[in-house]
Amino acid sequence: MTLTVAQLSESELLARIFPRLHAGSSMLLGPGDDSAIIAAADGRTVISIDTQVQDKDFRLLWPNGGTSSGFDVGWKAAAQNLSDINAMGAVATAMVVSLTLPGTTPVGWVEDFADGLSAAIVGLGAPQCSVAGGDLSGGSELVVTVAVTGSLDGLAPVLRSGAQAGDQIAVCGNMGFAAAGWALHESSILPSTHSPALATAAALFSRPEPPLSAGPVAARAGATAMMDISDGLLRDATRLAAASGVTLDLDGAVLRGVARALEDCAVVLDADPLTWVLTGGEDHGLLSTFPEGASLPDGFIRIGSVLSLDVAGLAVTIDGQNFKGASDGAVGWDHFAV
Ligand SMILES: [Mg+2]
Structure with a gap:
């Protein structure tokens, strides 16, 4: 017993x-x-x-x-x-x-x-x-x-409110894997039948791997704003943009490239991997901004640019364009689909 x-x-x-x-x-x-x-x-x-x-x-x-x-x-x-x-x-x-x-x-x-x-x-x-x-x-x-x-070991804290127009936007860590793992857990696909790609997504959902050394490294590299992505890139980018009073303009081509790592999972689950990258939480990667011209620390990739809020009047844009529903994370992808 x-x-x-x-x-x-x-x-x-x-x-x-x-x-x-x-x-x-x-x-x-x-x-x-x-x-x-x-x-x-x-x-x-x-x-x-x-x-x-x-x-x-x-x-x-x-x-x-x-x-x-x-x-x-x-x-x-x-x-x-x-x-x-x-x-x-x-x-x-x-x-x-x-x-x-x-x-x-x-x-x-x-x-x-x-x-x-x-x-x-x-x-x-x-x-x-x-x-x-x-x-x-x-x-x-x-x-x-x-x-x-x-x-903080002597460093200044990196807040959500420090992003400035002209900064680079960068991310570090897994994006969309936990969302793919969650979709898998919610599906009818038995764990015993998982391909290596599906097993990886399931494992990263259960045991996320946030890049824990990257935060202090980004702070030392001059990050102007930072937060972890716990509720999805679009939702969290909206929060950072609002705190800083700027627009975060994301690069669609780069994000589609990031989503390629999830294509095997997306085929099996009949899902859009880009939606996982944009709206999936719980990978706990970092969303950071750095001054233009600053070299990004290892592990960070540039995913866009910070614009003055006056330019777009929106918290978050993709390739300079609006998209539906970003504020509540329920993204209508039709506008961005090409
Ligand atoms: Mg957080």
């Missing part, structure tokens, strides 16, 4: 979790006291928080029979929080985790979750970040909340 969390006391469950939590160099006092203590040498602390609710933000069982394991949910929770620190140009220092668990949750799921959290921290290149502690509670549904702190 599977051991469930209802069969253990809180301290018994914590005793199984603590040894699995990654301890990075920033941790001065780890879990077990009333609070943990994290070094903050910079004098400023970057902080962010994110909550995922079962069957709203993630599923354990997907329509195509695929599953998300505790490891996957832990990895994803860590990845998206680390990405928000990265997007400021900062380096993560610590995480605290709150888990609300139905009593029927297998203890193995919770252990797997802790392993996924720690594996993402190390695997994605943030080994200095510690899981410093957290909280356990019972409830009718599984809820995962992660708060993360970071250090």
Whole structure:
């Protein structure tokens, strides 16, 4: 019979979790006291928080029979929080985790979750970040909340509001893969039949790989504005444009080139790969602007130019043209299709 969390006391469950939590160099006092203590040498602390609710933000069982394991949910929770620190140009220092668990949750799921959290921290290149502690509670549904702190290490933060007319627009990281993986999970295509391309998309949906060293590198290279792409390029570009009071004009040919990497998946799923690139969230790539003439750091590709808002009167354009529905992410692609 599977051991469930209802069969253990809180301290018994914590005793199984603590040894699995990654301890990075920033941790001065780890879990077990009333609070943990994290070094903050910079004098400023970057902080962010994110909550995922079962069957709203993630599923354990997907329509195509695929599953998300505790490891996957832990990895994803860590990845998206680390990405928000990265997007400021900062380096993560610590995480605290709150888990609300139905009593029927297998203890193995919770252990797997802790392993996924720690594996993402190390695997994605943030080994200095510690899981410093957290909280356990019972409830009718599984809820995962992660708060993360970071250090700017002497750099100025890169905000969404700094883009200027004349800047280059650039992205770094995967684009559209998580959206392809999500479409696959929602399809009737059994995991056992996945081609390598489909398997890659499914894996990147379950365990996204944000480019965690790229944020501080972009900050040092003079990025004028930055955010991570968590809700889709068009939606997030609209937010950055609004914060900066500019128009972001995207280059359709470059984006079609980016979408080519998803063509194999798109054929099988009868989908448009460009729509995944433009509207797919959860890859947690970086959207950044750099001064014209600045050489882009490794891994960044130029996808457009920042225009004065007066030119187009729109937050985001593609090849200088409007397209339907960009503000709500439901893109009518007819205008751009060639
Ligand atoms: Mg973000």
